[in-house]
Amino acid sequence: MQVLVIPDHRAPVVTHMLWFKVGGVDDPPGVSGLAHFFEHMMFRGTKTVPGDQFSQTISRNGGENNAFTTHDYTAFYERIAADRLKLAMDLEADRMANLDLSDANVATERDVVLEERRMRVENNPQSLLGEQMGAALHLSHPYGRPVIGWSEEVRRIDRVAAQDFYDHHYAPNNATLVVAGDVTPDQVRNLAQAAYGKVPARELEPRAEYAEPPRMAETRMTVQRADVHVPVFSRAYRVPSYAQAGPGQAEGFETLAQVMGGGTTSALYRILVEQKRLASDAGCSYDGYGRDTGEFSVYAVPRPGVSLAALEKAVDEVIQGFTGKPPAANDLSRAKTRLIASVTYRRDSQFAMASTYGTALMIGLTVEDVNAWPARIRAVSGADVRKAAQGLFKREAVTAYMLPGAGPR
Numbered sequence: 442m443q444v445l446v447i448p449d450h451r452a453p454v455v456t457h458m459l460w461f462k463v464g465g466v467d468d469p470p471g472v473s474g475l476a477h478f479f480e481h482m483m484f485r486g487t488k489t490v491p492g493d494q495f496s497q498t499i500s501r502n503g504g505e506n507n508a509f510t511t512h513d514y515t516a517f518y519e520r521i522a523a524d525r526l527k528l529a530m531d532l533e534a535d536r537m538a539n540l541d542l543s544d545a546n547v548a549t550e551r552d553v554v555l556e557e558r559r560m561r562v563e564n565n566p567q568s569l570l571g572e573q574m575g576a577a578l579h580l581s582h583p584y585g586r587p588v589i590g591w592s593e594e595v596r597r598i599d600r601v602a603a604q605d606f607y608d609h610h611y612a613p614n615n616a617t618l619v620v621a622g623d624v625t626p627d628q629v630r631n632l633a634q635a636a637y638g639k640v641p642a643r644e645l646e647p648r649a650e651y652a653e654p655p656r657m658a659e660t661r662m663t664v665q666r667a668d669v670h671v672p673v674f675s676r677a678y679r680v681p682s683y684a685q686a687g688p689g690q691a692e693g694f695e696t697l698a699q700v701m702g703g704g705t706t707s708a709l710y711r712i713l714v715e716q717k718r719l720a721s722d723a724g725c726s727y728d729g730y731g732r733d734t735g736e737f738s739v740y741a742v743p744r745p746g747v748s749l750a751a752l753e754k755a756v757d758e759v760i761q762g763f764t765g766k767p768p769a770a771n772d773l774s775r776a777k778t779r780l781i782a783s784v785t786y787r788r789d790s791q792f793a794m795a796s797t798y799g800t801a802l803m804i805g806l807t808v809e810d811v812n813a814w815p816a817r818i819r820a821v822s823g824a825d826v827r828k829a830a831q832g833l834f835k836r837e838a839v840t841a842y843m844l845p846g847a848g849p850r
Contacts, residue, residue: 442613442614442616442617442618442633442637443616443617443618443802444617444618444619444620444629444630444633445617445618445619445620445798445799445802445808446619446620446621446624446625446626446629447619447620447621447622447791447794447795447798448622448623448624448625448626449621449622449623449791449794450623451623452622452623453522453523453524453623454520454521454522454523454622454623454791455520455521455522455523455526455529455620455621455622455623455624455791456518456519456520456620456621456622456791456792456794456795457518457519457520457521457526457529457530457533457618457620458516458517458518458618458619458620458621458795458796458799459516459517459518459533459616459617459618460514460515460516460616460617460618460619460799460802460803461514461515461516461610461611461615461616462513462514462610462615462616462617462648462803463476463479463514463515463610463611463615464476464510464511464512464513464514464515464588465477465510465511465512465513465583465584465586465587465588465590466512466513466583466584466648466649466651466732466733467610467646467648467649468583468586468590469602469606471594471597472590472594472597472598472602473586473587473590473591473594473595474554474558474587474588474589474590474591474594474595474598475590475598475602475603475606476510476515476588476606476610477510477554477588477589477590478550478551478554478590478595478598478603479515479603479606479607479610479611480508480509480510480515480517481550481553481554482540482542482546482547482550482603482607483508483517483536483540483611484496484508485540485541485546485549485550486536486540486541486546487535487536487539487540487541488539488541489535489539490532490535490536491541495532495536498528498532499519499521499528499529499532502521502522502525502528503521503522503525504519504520504521504522504525504529505519505520505521506518506519506520506529510588511588511731512583512584512588512731513731513732513803513804514799514800514803514804516796516799517533518792518795519532519533520791520792523622523623523624526620526622526624526628526629526632527632527635527636530632530633530635530636530637531636533636533637534636534637534639534640537611537612537613537616537637537640538640538641540607540611542600542603542604542607543600544599544600547598547599547600547603551595551596551598554589554590554595555592555595555596557589558589558590558592558595559592561589562587562589563592564668566664566666566668566669566843567673567843569664569666570664570673570675570841570843572587573662573664573841574662574675574677574839574841575587575677577660577662577839578656578660578677578679578736578838578839579653579679579734580653580654580656581654582651582652582653582654582733582734583651584731584733584734608643609643609644609645609646610645610646611643612640612641612642612643612645613637613638613640613642614642614643614645615643615645616637617799617802617803618633618637619795619798619799619802620795621791621792621794621795622791651733653679653733653734656679656837656838657837658837659837659838659839659840660838660839660840661839661840661841662839662840662841662842663841663842663843663844664841664842664843664844665843665844665845665846665847666843666844666845666846667845667846667847669843669844669845669846670845671742671845672742672743672749672842672843672844672845673740673741673742673842673843674740674741674742674743674749674752674753674756674840674841674842675738675739675740675840675841675843676738676739676740676756676838676839676840676841677736677737677738677739677838677839678736678737678738678832678833678837678838679734679735679736679837679838680694680727680729680734680735680736680737680829680832680833681694681729681734681735682729682730682731682732682733682734682735682804683729683730683735683801683804683806683810684731684732684733684804684805684806685733685734685735686729689817689820689821689825690825690829691727691729691735692814692817692818692820692821692825693821693825693826693828693829694727694729694735694737694829694832695727695729695780695818695821696773696776696777696780696818696821696825696826696829697727697737697763697826697829697830697833698725698726698727698737699776699777699779699780700768700772700773700775700776700826701725701759701760701763701830702723702724702725702726702739703724703725703726703776703779704724704779706772706775707724708759708762708763708768708772709723709724709725709739709741709756709759710722710723710724712755712759713741713752713755713756713759717755718744719741719743719744719747719751719752719755720741720742720743720744720747720752720755721742721743721744722740722741722742723740723741723742723756724739724740724741725737725738725739725740726738730800730801730804731804732803732804732805737833739756739760741753741755741756749842749844753840760830760833763826763827763830764827764830764831764833765827766827767822767823767824767826767827768823768826768827770823773821773823773826777818777819777821780818781815781818781819784814784815797811798811
């Protein structure tokens with residue numbers, strides 16, 4: 442088990458995060474959503490800590506806990522008083538080795554996940570659109586499968602599948618421990634050795650290495666539903682992630698997202714919302730923290746009477762402007778300042794610090810990569826931003842219109 446300690450002595454509190462190198466990409470064929478399902482199962486209890494006693498015990502000791510799953514990893518965390526760190530470790534070590542995977546527990550949690558999918562995805566047209574765009578963008582790569590899973594496949598999860606997944610992924614030799622807070626490295630080492638050292642290693646399921654099929658053209662889709670109240674233009678591009686990118690490449694996309702669509706001072710907002718009054722909102726984002734490709738997303742919401750086609754044309758003109766010349770010096774400086782400031786604000790939160798380092802380690806980056814990120818952002822030039830924009834305008838993307846009207850609800 443790899444262990445990272447981030448001392449923070451401002452308050453007698455710790456954030457204990459256990460990261461497993463297993464996520465949606467590791468779901469077996471035909472059983473999408475299994476990694477996310479297992480995030481839920483880890484709260485179903487053991488023989489010594491049955492039912493929901495894990496969370497109740499943390500709560501009784503003044504702490505809080507939760508978990509999250511992405512395509513690339515699953516993380517569990519507790520925030521608790523520093524003198525209760527041993528308790529958190531003992532509880533995590535117990536459920537790493539002794540989870541109750543009875544038929545009843547599996548069936549109950551499967552129903553919980555299906556209900557979560559109904560509430561968060563199937564009743565949310567934007568989430569449904571995001572799923573469809575992701576599937577189209579990534580083609581046969583498992584990033585195209587939703588982390589929560591397709592409902593028809595989630596229903597296939599049974600005790601045998603759950604037990605096999607547990608046996609081949611949930612082990613100390615597949616985990617990274619990150620502890621931030623009022624501790625020392627020696628304290629964490631001793632506690633971790635006592636708690637996790639007694640959990641036997643397991644034979645792991647080797648992680649598959651996928652290649653992203655090349656995109657030869659743009660994909661376009663129009664979704665019209667009765668539960669859509671406001672039309673939306675969306676576009677998603679496949680771009681290099683931090684794990685894949687060459688020097689300065691990911692930082693170029695990060696800075697482009699900030700200067701072009703990162704708030705009310707960005708180009709998309711200024712031009713589409715304030716100057717041309719074509720949109721009520723517009724922006725973009727870069728998600729580069731994956732083991733494989735990243736995504737660059739653009740969206741805009743039209744004002745009443747403005748067609749999505751007209752809005753799309755205006756968005757393209759803004760992007761085209763960045764491909765022809767670098768951003769103005771003051772805009773670039775402001776964007777980089779905001780990005781670097783986000784690192785400073787992150788230091789105010791143990792959870793944010795632990796999450797930043799944990800995410801980096803899960804996708805193949807290092808502590809040094811995290812520490813050097815502000816300097817790499819400072820080094821981004823206007824030419825780097827322009828080059829990133831030029832990569833977008835190849836239009837090997839997925840473009841979607843979401844419209845109100847007749848259709849499923």
